[in-house]
Amino acid sequence: MGFCVDFIEVLLCFFLFLQTGTSVYSEGQMPNFDVPILNVTAVSGTTAVLPCTITGITDDNKVAWVDPRKKLLTVAEKRIITDLRISVERPFTKDWNLHIRSVRLNDSGEYLCQINTMPVKSMKILLTIHEPPSIIEHSGDQTVREGETVALWCKVVGEPYPAVTWYRHYIHEQKSAKSAIGEEGEALRIHNISRYCEDIYECMANNDIEPGASQRMKVNVQFPPEIQLYSNRMGQSKGKETILDCRITANPHGYIVWKRKGKEITNSHKYGITVYEDDRYTKTLSLRIARLNDDDFGKYKCYAENKYGTDTEEMMLYEHVERRITTTPKTTTDGSLIETYSWKPAVYYDPDSRYSPTRSWDDPKYSGNAGASRAGSEKTCRQSHHMSVVTLGFVTHLIICILQR
CATH class of the missing domain: 2.60.40.10 (Immunoglobulins)
Incomplete structure (x- = not known):
């Protein structure tokens, strides 16, 4: 039987397949399948081998393969369809194995290996295709x-x-x-x-x-800006330099600036602007002010803006004046000269009248490392003041003792 290439020839091949092999077989001469019914599993892209081993077959018998859609694939060793992936391989005389190369998911299903006896004998083989996962959209x-x-x-x-x-x-x-x-x-x-x-x-x-x-x-x-100041008040002496720091946390970062009297401060001989990257969200906007004078004291505003919102914080820069020691000479009845010491606390010039320089030295509003570029802690300031008073008191007592001698 020749190779069938079109639909009419396929029908003819199938008819010949059914009509061939009508000989009368004695008992034990009937062709039989020599393998148990089994299932085959293959991974997509590999070759699936569907085994079919038959004993007792004669020259009058034909073997055919039918796919899950009842479509005739092969007759004897000839491929009926045009799918080049399909072939019948016979490593041994009894074998009529169906090979499907580069199997796909739609090749899954129940295949039939048939012998054209009367009636036709069939063996079912279930082919399962496994396919590795893939992500088609995300x-x-x-x-x-x-x-x-x-x-x-x-x-x-x-x-x-x-x-x-x-x-x-x-x-x-x-x-x-x-x-x-x-x-x-x-x-x-x-x-x-x-x-x-x-x-x-x-x-x-x-x-x-x-x-x-x-x-x-x-x-x-993403989120709107959030501003944090290390301190809302900063004291510094006239003629010195100071630095004001402003931490801005935002995503994304947009417009950030220091303002004075409603105007943006830019780099000049008087001001220096520096931006530091603290972490993925936070920047520090640092303002350096050189040679402080009376016009430099007052309120400074840190302002930040992005597409989600704005934030602002104010800092008061005030003048810090060093403490002064005054002495008053006094003569005793015996002619001895005794000097007494009086303490004058530091004078703070503050444009904001809410903070009066006549307040107590221990007022927390005046805490800080006055005279430094950045404010220190309240604890540091109080410890420093206490040590100064104790030390000077001891010196005064020592002078009085020497004079009395």
Whole structure:
């Protein structure tokens, strides 16, 4: 029987297949399948081998393969269809194995190996195709405002159907790490997201067929500016230099500036503006003021703005005057000269009348490392003042004792 190439020839081949081999067989001479019914599993892209071993076959018998859609594939060793992936391989005389190269998912199903006896004998073989997972669509990187809900998703395919696990990569940590989050599924939702949730997220699909599939997505969380001052008040002496620092936390960073009397301060011989990157969200806007004079004391405003909002904070720069020691000579009845010491606290020039220089020296409003570029802590200032009083008191007592002698 020749090779069949079109539909009419296929029908003819099938008719000849059914009509051939009508001989009368004695018992034990009937062709039989020599392998048990079994199932075959193959991975997509590989070659699937469907075995069919027959004993007792004669020259009058023909063997045919039929696919799950009842389509005739081969008769004897000839391929009936045009699919070049299909062939019949016979490593031994009894073998009529069907080979399907580069199998696809739609090749799955029940195949029949048939012998044209009367009636026709058939053996069923179930072919199952396993396919490694793949991600065909995903949500991609997300940029959201703080407080919103983020939806990340991955659409996966594979056979058997893959399980999807979500991971978070802590890219801002010193050591690279990741951890599983949420539950299995194609979608991950993060409700009321905060800036601390900004990271790389990854969906991983797995069905025990290698290779697995994964997709990373970056979540960027944005929020309005937040300003923090190290101190709301700064004291410095006239003629010296001082530095005012303002920390701005925002994402993204936009317009940041120091203002004086409603006007933006820019770099000049008087002012120096420097921006320092503290971390991924925070910058320090540093204002250096050279050679302080009377016009430099007063309020300074730090202002920040981005597309989500604005923030502002004020700092009071006041004049700090060094403490002075005055002595008053006094003569005793015996002619001895005794000097007494009186203490005059530092005088603060403050344009804001709410803070009067006549207030107590221990008033917390005057705490700070006055005279330095940046304010110190209240504790440091109080310890320093206490040590000065004790030391000078001891010196005074020593002078009086020497004079009395």
